[in-house]
Amino acid sequence: MKSITKEELYARLQDHSLNVTGKVRKDNIGTLNELAIEQIEVQDIILYSLQAIDASFSQCSFHNVDFYGSHFSDATLVDCSVIDCIFRKSELFRVHLKNCRFVNCDFSSTDFMDATLENCTFENCNFNAALFTDNKISNTTFKNTDISSAVIEDNEEQNVIWE
Secondary structure, X not given: OEEOOHHHHHHHHHOOXXXXXXXXXXXXXXXXXXXXXXOOEEEEEEOOOOEEEOOEEEOOEEEEXXXXXXXXXXXXXXXXXXXXXXXXXXXXXXXXXXXXXXXXXXXXXXXXXOXXXXXXXXXXXXXXXXXXXXXXXXXXXXXXXXXXXXXXXXXXXXXXXXX
16 A cells, blocks of 8 residues: 655546546556555545545545545545535445544445444434445444435444434
8 A cells, every 4th residue: 555645645636537437547547546645634626436445544634525426445544534525326335434523424325335433423414325234333423314214234233323
């Protein structure tokens, strides 16, 4: 896994070929695949169909980022703050979220499959038509979240609060 600087990250994010077609480029230009990203703030940007496969985010802040239709597979987010972001119709497969805080985020029609959510908080988030399947969820709080039409099945839950 390669670490990158803030400047390198923004150069990748400014590349308009950020897999808007959803296809993975072999050279990983315009993707965040297999990168270690630490202590970076990302805000006010549209990243439709972003590919972040086997990427690691540590102590990062995301504010007002539109990840619509993005694909996070085997990605890790640790000690991250995610506020006012859109993940609608995204895929979060085998992601590991640890000590993260999500506020006012839209996860409608998003698939969480075989993910690990540990010591996280989701506050004022929308999970309409989201799919939670085969996840390990521990010490996590869902506060003032809309899960009315979410499908939640076959998860291992320990000390999970749904408010």
